[in-house]
Amino acid sequence: MIKSYFKIFLRNLNKNPSYTLINIFGLAVGMASSILIFMFVQHELSYDQYHEKSDRIFRVSRAWYNQDGAVSLHLGHAAPPFGPLLKSDFEDQVEEVVRLMNTSVIIREEDNVFKEDRLFFADPSVFDVFSWEMLEGNPQNALSFPDGLVISASMAKKYFGEEDPMGRTLELRVGSNVFNGLVRGVMADIPDNSHFQADFLASMEPVVNFYGGYEAMMTNFGSNNFATYLLLKEGVNPNAIIDQLPDFVDRHIPANGQGIPASLGTQLFLWPLTDIHLHSNLDSEVEPNSNIEYVYIYGAIAIFILLIACINFMNLATARSAKRALEVGLRKVMGADRQLLVKQFMGETTLMSIFALLVALLLVWLTLPMFSSFTGKALSLNLVDHPEYLAGFVVLVIFVGLIAGSYPSLFLSGFQPANVLKGTYKIGSIHEKLRSFLVIGQFAISIVLIVAVMVVIGQLDFMKNKDLGFDKEEIAILPAFVEFSSNYALMRDRLMQHPGIEEVAISSRIPSGRLLDSQGAQAELDGNLTPINTRISDIHISHTFMQVFGMEILEGRDFDFNMAADSTQSFILNESAVRAIGWTSPAAAIDKQFNYGSRRGQVIGVVKDFHFESLHQPISPMVFMVPDSRFNQVAVKLSKDHREETLAYLREEWLAMRPDYPLEITFVADKFDEQYLEEEKIGTVFGFFAGLAVLISVLGLFGLTAYATEQRIKEIGIRKVLGASSWNIVLLLGKDFLTLVLIGFVIALPMAWFGMSQWLGNFAYSISVSWVVMAIAGFLALLIAAITVSSQSFRAALVNPVDTFKKE
Template sequence: MLTNYFKIFIRNLKKNPAYMLINILGLSVGMTASILIFLFVQHELSYDKYHEKSDRIYRLSRSFFSQNGEVNLHLGHLAPPFGPLLKSDFQQDVEEVVRVMNTNLILKNEDNIFEENRFYFTDPEIFNVFSWKVLDGNPETALSFPDGLIISESMARKYFGNADPIGKSLELKAGPVSTNMQVRAVMQDIPDNSHFKADFLATMELVTDFYGGYEQMMKNFGSNNFGTYLLLREGADIASIEARIPDFLNRHIQVGEDGTMPSTWTALHPWRITDIHLHSNLDSELEPNSSIEYVYIYTAIAIFILLIACVNFMNLATARSAKRALEVGLRKVLGAEKELLVGQFMSETILMTMMAAVLALVLAWLALPVFGNFTGKELSLNLLHHPEYLLGLLILVIVVGMIAGSYPSLFLSGFQPVKVLKGTYKIGSIHEKLRSALVVGQFAISIILIVAVLVVINQLNFMKNKELGFDKERVIVLPAYQELVDNYENLSQRYLQHPGIESLALASRVPSGRLLDAMETRAEVNGSLTPMDIRLADIHVSHSFMETFGIEMAAGRDFDYQLASDSTQAFLLNESAIRAIGWASPEEALGKALHYGPRRGYIVGVVKDFHFESLHQPISPMVFMIPDTRFNLIAIRLKQGLEEDAIAYLKEEWIALKPDFPFNYFTIEDRFEQQYKAEEKVGTVFGFFAGLAILISVLGLFGLSAYATEQRTKEIGVRKVMGASIGNIVLLLGKDFLKLVLIGFLIAVPIAWYVMDSWLEGFAYSISISWLVFIIAGFIAAFIAALTVSSQSIRAAMVNPVDAFKVV
């Protein structure tokens, strides 16, 4: 029986190669897109699951509350004392606690000098928690030495080539501090599907020394720089631990002067390690994470494209049903049951789906390097190393085959033999309407994807071109090493003598970064100092910061280098801070007393609001002050046309002053653009798969229009004899299809608006969706449909009427 089915399939393939090719190509394109997306989704869902104890590993985050109970800051890092205290207080439920602290450091080996951003200080027990493979050395003792260092396999090759790295030294430079670290173990590179990836693991003793010793470190509950992980004991309940955390905080953190308990203004939250990558996008993370929303979006796109491909198959199969009506009638007369016919047609569909799957595998394999590079993921389609992919592909073939073949099989097997053999059988209106509905669905999905592309592009253009309230162009940023800070006055004067440098300033943070620093605030309101229930983010700056960034004053004055008190008592606030504190205007704030953390002073000026962070975040209340410490960066504004000369000069100066440190800089403009990379990828993905959806729809429409034209060949010949022009015939044949596109457009508009409006809610500043976007999307779909249908219509209209009658 199966052999007979196969013979019939081959016979139909030879008889109708164009029809078969369209169906197979449409299915293969849909399956290719789905394979690529499912590989991506599978990779996203696999993060940190390779750890043997992943079901018992939790990371803690820390949130801070305002007086009304709202979260005003949520960090993925904790202060250093929490790790040891959690281990001692919850030892019945917690088997192990480890901390990691990431920092950028300079490493030197002979003539090799590199800045490394995957350098982590950690506790010696880290390998008791994480399942990272050590290739050489003893992980249990490597970090117990004061100079202990574990490096990844790729870093071993980078610094030592093919030589054995065990026992060799790397010079570590952090500001003015320089120390030699000894490689005591080499670990396999951390897998790509990890929420953070370390190339270097160093002993925590160096960090302890930085904090002034263990006792001082254990008193510091404000320096939230440590990723902190718990390994629970077998059977331990994380909910029970979380319920006891408020008491834990109240025991260890000092009660406020007014008797405020610590648990009323801060909290710790556990996150299962396998949830971090897709669910944790806090104000600070070890590395940027993804979002479960994008997994849902990409999965939905894959399903939609598969559905479009299946709809194509169903439409073409039912449209060409008359070609096989006689076959079905004869089989039924000869005794074939409906179930047997259903099996035959389903088998044919499965065979075509298998051919499409083979082609899809080839296309996916060819496209995978480009797709993997685009997503930034190490995706693999190696069926030998991943036999589960074969099972997934088999399921995909069966599902697609069943969906694509179900309706055509039932439809074809339902023909009535008497009417078929008499030549009186006609396709019912219900089937015609269903086929039309399927075409409508295809184009509705295509239009939704086109709208999504246009909205994403418009939002990206809005973010990139929106006035930020300061001048981001031609500003480069370098790390501010200690010697530069100590000699800033002399160096700044020397730099300003170069014709390519306009101005420069020191800062703790610069625009395009996150505002993570804040302290307790008291402000003079209605004649008295009042505690403020707001989070006032602080930025430490030098006198020329506002000038360098082109930030305008709303009231008062900028910092004045001639006034010594400005370095110890003066504050600048932004307009958002003025409103948050409760002053009626910037002018009212001038001269008012402000106590910020340990500093006591007064407000000398108010700057206009500007976007320090990306447009994902609203403008925060900010305070600027001139300190004597905590300058991390130096921002330099270059003169237009002289940028390359100025950068070359700065590099020479850098090498002369800091020969052991590489010259690395970034531009403010590039940093802002990098913050929207995720949105750019979404736009590209939507664009690519919208194109595929349209391609599949066009293939189906091409087949349907070709068949419709073939069925009306005689009618076209009669109309031409009666004087109809080519344009009249094209309009006659195309208007029915364009009606379906219009209906699809009307269905797509509200769905697309709702989906994209929800997406835009993720931005503090966003565009309004213009009706023009929908018009453009509808026009694109209609134009493509018209082009596809007209190509068939024009060919039919050009046929000589005499030949048309001969065909019939």
């Protein structure tokens, strides 16, 4: 039987090569797109599944609440005491706990100096929780030694080449702290489908010393820098722990001065390890995660494109039904029943799907390197590493065969042999309407994708060009260090000698970063000092910070070098902080008493609201102060002229000031743009696959138009003899198809508006889905359809009627 299907397929290919090739190529493009997307989706869903105990590993997160119960901050990190306390308090449920603290480090090995960003201080239990392969050394005690250091295979090769790294020493500098790490283990590189990557694991002992000893560390609930993971015992329901976490918090953190339990202000949560990558986008993460919404979007695009390809097949198969009507009639006269004919046509479709799959795999093989580079995922078509792909291909062929072949097979097998052989067979109106409905569906999907592309591009343009409330251009960022901070005035004067440098400032955080630091506040309200229950983020700055960024002081004044009190008891608030506190206006805040943390003082100025974080987040209440510590970054305002010359000067000065620290210069504008890379990828994906969807739809429309023109060639000849112009013929043939596209546009409008409005809801500040975007998308679809239809219509209209009648 399969041999028979193959012969019929080859016969049809020989008789109708353009029809067969359009079908195969359309299906192949749809399959290739789906395969690429589903490979990406499968990779996204596989994160952290490789750990043997992944179903029992949970990460601890910590949230803070305002007085009204709203979450003001939710970190994917926790304070150092929580891990050990959870293990001791829930010893019947928790098998093991591990804490990791990520930091940047300067590593010296003999004369080589490198800056590394993937060093984690870790508890010795890290290898009991995570299934990372140890190539050399003992995983049980490698990090038990104060100088213990485990490095990845890649780092072993980078630092030691082909030499044995075991027992070698690396000098590690974290900030102003320098210590030696002895390589006591080499582990395999962590798989890329992990929610964070580690190149170095170091003993937790230096961190304990930094906190002032174990006792001091175990009483510090304010330093939330530790990624904390629990390994539950087998059979333990995590809800048994989750339900007791409020009591756990109150047990270990005392109530505030007003007697309010700690659990009303802060709370702990448990996240399944395998959910982190797609479901956790908290205010702090070890590394940026993806989003389950994007998986749904990619999956929907794959299904849409596959459906468009299948619709093409159905349309072309049913449109050319008259060509096979006689074949069906003769088969039925010879004794074939409908069931046998359905099997035949489904078999032909499945065989065509197999050929399409082979072409699709070729397209995937050609485009996979580019797609992998674009997504940043190590995707592979290797069936040995991914045997599940083979099953996926089988399912894909069956799916396409069923969807694309079901209606044509039922339709073709339903011909009545008597009507066919007498020549009185006509396609019913219900089938014509169904085919029209399928064309409408094709273009509705294509228009939705076109709208999506335009909205994403518009939102990206909005985010990149929106006035942030300060000047983000030409501001270079350098890492601060103790010598620079403690001698800031001298260092600033030294840098300001270059004419290309307009101003220099230092601060704890720089716009484009996250606002993660805060302390308790009190403010003067109605003559009384009142606790403020809204979180106000703090930024430690030098006196010149506002000048570097061009921020506008609405009321009061900026910090002044010549006023000593500005460094000890003065604050500047933003407008959002003024409103959160309850003052009626920025002017009303000036000279009011304000306490923040351990600092007592008054408000000297109010700065106009500006976007410190990305447009994903609303503007937060902020307080600025000039302390003598906690400066992490240097901001240098460059003049627009001689930029490269000024950067070269900065590198020379940096080398003179800090020769042992590699310099990385970044720019605030670039850091803001980096926060929208995911949206840029979405826009590119939408654009690429929307183009493919339109291409497949055009292929189908091209085939349908060619067939409709062929069926009406005699009518066209008669109309031309009676005086119809070529333009009249084009309108006659094209109006029906363009009407279907127009109906598809009307159907697509609410779908596109709803879908993109939901996506824009992820941003605190966004554009709206305007009618202009809808109109442009509809016009583009109509234009593309018009060009496709008219190309065939003009060919038919230009045929000499004499030639037509000769053929007839």
